[in-house]
Amino acid sequence: QKEVEQNSGPLSVPEGAIASLNCTYSDRVSQSFFWYRQYSGKSPELIMSIYSNGDKEDGRFTAQLNKASQYVSLLIRDSQPSDSATYLCAVTPDRGSTLGRLYFGRGTQLTVWP
Amino acid sequence: DAGVIQSPRHEVTEMGQEVTLRCKPISGHDYLFWYRQTMMRGLELLIYFNNNVPIDDSGMPEDRFSAKMPNASFSTLKIQPSEPRDSAVYFCASSETAGTTDTQYFGPGTRLTVL
Numbered sequence: 001q002k003e004v005e006q007n008s009g010p011l012s013v014p015e016g017a018i019a020s021l022n023c024t025y026s027d028r029v030s031q032s033f034f035w036y037r038q039y040s041g042k043s044p045e046l047i048m049s050i051y052s053n054g055d056k057e058d059g060r061f062t063a064q065l066n067k068a069s070q071y072v073s074l075l076i077r078d079s080q081p082s083d084s085a086t087y088l089c090a091v092t093p094d095r096g097s098t099l100g101r102l103y104f105g106r107g108t109q110l111t112v113w114p
Numbered sequence: 115d116a117g118v119i120q121s122p123r124h125e126v127t128e129m130g131q132e133v134t135l136r137c138k139p140i141s142g143h144d145y146l147f148w149y150r151q152t153m154m155r156g157l158e159l160l161i162y163f164n165n166n167v168p169i170d171d172s173g174m175p176e177d178r179f180s181a182k183m184p185n186a187s188f189s190t191l192k193i194q195p196s197e198p199r200d201s202a203v204y205f206c207a208s209s210e211t212a213g214t215t216d217t218q219y220f221g222p223g224t225r226l227t228v229l
Contacts, residue, residue: 043205043220044157088157101170102147102218106156 003027006089006105015114019076023089023105026070033065033072036088038107044088048074079112086110118221120206126227132194135224138187139208147207147218148181148191157205163189196228 003026013019021035032051036044050056050063050072062075072091076083089105119138127133139146147162161171166183174181178197183189193200203225207218 043223045220046217049217101159101162103159104157 004089004091004103004105006087006108008106009108010111011108012111012113013079015079015081015112017079017112019079019083019110019112021074021076021087021089021108021110023072023074024070025072025089025091025103027091027093027103028067028070030067030070030091030093032092033063034090034092034102035061035063035074036090036104038086038088040085076110079110081112081114084111118206118208118219120204120221120224122224123222124225124227126229127196128229129197130195131228132192133196133200133226133228135191135204135206135226137189137191137206137221139189139206140210140219141187143208143210143219144186145209145211145216145218146183146189147209148189149205149207149220150202151205151223152202160191193226196226198228201226201228 005024007022034046035048037047038044048061048063050065053065053067056063060077064073086107086109088107090102092102118140121136144165148160149157150160151157158173160173161181162169163183179193181191203223205223206221209216209218
């Protein structure tokens with residue numbers, strides 16, 4: 001059973017604040033980690049991917065990975081109302097028979113208020 | 115590229131009817147995925163294909179569900195007979211390869227309502 005857990009939310013932050021989204025996964029051999037953003041009524045779109053321990057920054061977004069703790073997070077700096085969406089954490093288990101398959105968490109709904 | 119194309123965008127049907135959802139992946143993408151999203155269960159993988167061949171259908175909930183990919187540019191997900199609990203948003207996604215770094219691109223989804 002490969003489980004991906006996210007903090008349940010909803011998360012509400014004021015404009016300009018840092019939003020912190022967290023995700024844990026159960027499968028130790030997980031290789032790749034992704035954050036998707038989904039606006040209400042829309043499809044998921046990839047915003048960040050991370051494959052090795054540490055931090056990865058892309059503009060206002062920073063993904064953090066700690067494989068020993070089986071933990072991945074997404075920080076959004078200077079949050080904007082346009083960041084209001086559901087954020088989905090996704091994990092690929094390994095490089096074997098399930099190559100290419102993504103396991104998704106339930107998502108955390110983020111609201112950024114002006 | 116136009117992205118992943120799905121049709122119809124909305125489908126309302128009555129219990130017991132057959133429903134067919136359609137998907138056209140991004141040209142050149144070898145992998146195609148069918149997902150279902152509900153409030154209760156989140157985003158679930160139903161089945162995925164590699165080069166038109168089904169690789170993993172363990173997520174297909176029941177025999178009422180079937181999926182085909184007759185060629186590289188077209189796939190269908192069929193539900194027969196449909197039930198109210200099948201109501202959900204069904205997404206199709208495609209990726210170029212199955213490398214662990216590859217991005218899956220999602221279509222706009224089909225919102226299915228079974229009355």
